[in-house]
Amino acid sequence: MTALTAPPNPPTEPVAEPAAAGRTKPPGRGVRAGRTLHGGRLSYLILAVALLFSAFPFYWTIVAASRSNADLAKVPPSLLPGPNLIGNFEAVLEQADIGKALLNSLIVSGSITVGTVLCSTLAGFAFAKLRFRGRGMLLALTIGTMMIPPQLGVIPLFMLIAELQWVNQLQSVILPGLVSAFGVFFMRQYLVQSLPDELIEAARVDGASYARIFWSIVVPIARPGMAVLGMLTFMAAWNDFFWPIIALSSQNPTVQVALRQLGGGYVHDQSVIMAGTLLGTLPVLLVFGLLGRQIVGGIMQGAVKG
Amino acid sequence: MTLTGTAEAGAAKAPPVPPPGRAGGRASAARRAWRTFSPYAYLAPFFTLFAAFGLFPLLYTAYVSLYRVELQTPGDLQWRGFGNYASIFGDEFFWTALRNTFTIGVLSTVPQLAMALGLAHLLNYKLRGRTFIRTAMLLPYATSVAAATLVFAQLFGRDFGLINYVLGLVGISPVDWQTGTVASQIAVSSIVIWRWTGYNALIYLAGMQSIPSELYEAAEVDGASRWRQFVHVTLPGLRPTIVFTVVVSTIGATQLFGEPLLFEGSISGGISHQYQTLGLYMYEQGWGFFHLGRAAAIAWVMFVVIVLLVGVNALLARRRSRKEAGR
């Protein structure tokens, strides 16, 4: 993350400016906060309540997933985890094929992540550092469609995959998932500020081709940005809902499709449904536990740039 | 479509295969050609996919919306002119969905952004374990719509839900969170609020950190209270960020879909369509009733709604800042 926050060159575009400013911790503010102890305690209290609200649904999922259907229909409800967690896991694995869904989600999200990061870095580099005819127009087109929800294109997309007989096949979800105008824009912004023009100029004088420049200069410098984009893309792909429930089915589901199936009465037992929800969420939580810091940094970074 | 079509066809035709191991003179010509075309080669992977799965579907939606197309026979298009649009505008449930989208949008966006702003303000203090707090705040964002909604649907259960139980403890009689228009919309909105507040707080925090600290110091010298500093330094400094989050949330609210769908598993958004959003209305027409042409028309109406809302946002933002500048 440190590499992200320290571009070697002064930013060449105004967009990058807030990021540069955000990097330095404003010392005056820290002092201000530290000085007022009273407000500080209240801040902690409010934050603690906020965290409780954030975390409670997770806790409740565990509670519900570890009990039985009958327990959940009891008044008063039990607030502590019960003994049925493993049994419910087994039930949902058997009844809803969550295992296959997890594997499919891994394949889909992994492919989308790799493909998107590669495509975005290639295109982002071209937009950031290369001159060519139609650059402005193509960039405007890319940014313009960033605001348009993908939902609006699903009908032709469905007709397309129906024509190709791709319904229920993973590529019907992967290929459209590779199109990320945000990714291109993100990598462009990243490279505009962190890739010095002189480096490219020098390499060009040496007679290196653009492609060589890309692999031996651009990619090493872009790597931290690619990592952030990769994490954000993976999470978005894992959680994508609208298109997968149209393109896939319970015969070949991703986790989200399987969860929709669970919610639609595929399984009658509420505690088993919660067990499925828990299983489907665990992988992202795991990624989040390991890379939470980086994801937080990435979102804040992306926010300032986007 | 045609514009990018040609641009990208050109890119595709530029073959990145210069003859390997030829004489020096030829190499230099190849190099020149390579220089001209290689930018397009970089763009080719993205724009090929973009054209096929991004741009084409969007434009083709407009075309399809003028035809009668049924899901069972997606290859069979019958000209309908503006018939699909007419039948949407004549459908009471379309207007219900439009209204719901708006009210749920307000119910979810306003509290969410207000709370996010407050939390960001607190997070901007020097805090113990702030990385932990920030990460924990973002956890709901990492949860999928489907997972979050299934859990909330359980919590909001009418007869056996935890929320009604807690309300019962303080003497409030059980609320039918599924049936009542206001109650169900609050319930659906609460899922959105839960998932996005932490995310927006971090975005505001990033914006706050980019406000130069000299501004605060100057305000402090002037004897401004912390509240006045917040109002007169933080908020104006955050304006671009706030506009950004409002725009993003507005777009998000307009296409809200998973939460209302999974709340009861009903594609109608409840028995009286009481929390059916435009996104869900489109899904119901397309994949519930199998009228793809009509669903395409709804998609275009949604597109126009989004463009209008974003336009209004931009206009308001610009007028505000002009007013401030004039002061």
Next chain:
Amino acid sequence: MPIARAAGRTAVRLGAVVLCGALLAACGSGSSGGTSDSAGGKVTLTVDLFGSFGYKEAGLYDEYQKLHPEITVKQSDTEDEADYWKSLQTRLAGGGGLADVQGVEVGRIASVTQQQSDKFEDLKQYGADKLKDKFAEAKWSAAVTQDGRVLGLGTDVGPEAMCYRTDLFKAAGLPTDRAELAEKWSTWDGYLALGKEYKKKAPAKSAWLDSVGSLYSIMIGQEKERYYDGSGKLIYENNPAVKEAWNASVAAADAGLSAKLDQWSPQWNQAFAAGSFATMPCPAWMLSYIKGQAGKGGSGKWDIAKLPGGAGNWGGSYLSVPRAAQHKKEAYALIEWLTAPEQQAKLFRDQGIFPSSTGAIEEVADAEDPYFSDAPTGQIFGDAAKEAPVQVLGVHDQNVAQQITNALSEVERKGISSDKAWSNAKKGVDNVIG
């Protein structure tokens, strides 16, 4: 020539990048596309169903696999038929993800024979014609197209009765004897009157019936003409039979007799064990559903009596083989076996799924169900099946029924007026058909 070499390498790399996405996609689909397949002559047949057909529970797949060791049967199912149908239509349109055997509800069979006959196998080519005499005439002909193709084999029919909780009846001081109750509620008015009596002395949090939607559905099942007439014209709006069932349902809602639990909702499922309702109109296939939801604890607490207002039929299904199925011949062999009289009889004795095969109906006439206080299910449902009218089917039967029950649920849950709800139902139907 360093440059040329570099360029050459670049070309390879770029090509690799361009292909990367496509390759990944291909790998992805290759490793997990749809149905798993044969290894060493073994065939995995996929069966995709809705609701509860009971095959797995009755051990019929196990038995079939023993008879045919080279076959493995894998079943998936969706509880709500409406969800199932949506998904099936999407897959039929897109040609992917279809199972070897797909279930079709009787309310959809007209849509299959009239609109989608090219998407299902004509079972005659596998020798289905010789089975014609084994099925009830109406059941068989509903799955035959105008030009004589056979698109499905009948599984069950849904003769109707009334299920009730003897423990709750006792607690409210009502009689629990089947014959006595059948007499008391020989008409629907009698049923509602008894409900009002129940309500006065009922245990806490317990209503007379689960939802007025199920009341409507069971009542309309007693009619010959429902939503279409014999010529295929949509007549539901002016059909007095529809109106009558509607009015009775509204009356039940107004009298507060319903627990307001939409059928197939999670709340409805949870309520079985909690005892939230005392009666439930039950077609034969509902028995296994009740057993599943109420669990072991419900055994002996339930009983079954003759339906008020005469015999009727609600639902019943077919098994079909899609054109896009992978193992059509094997699939046909399986459904022929599953729908044969012996298996249908076994299914009824075990799961309460009532046979559509004439031979099986005779065979199970003496069946009783211990879970339902040893009710003579063979006789109750057998009589109902014999007396039930042969229904006129239409393309949108299921959709119309769904809009109407949805509107009724507005009446009972939101308290909106009957007229408003009816106009909502009509709008919904127009929307679906439009």
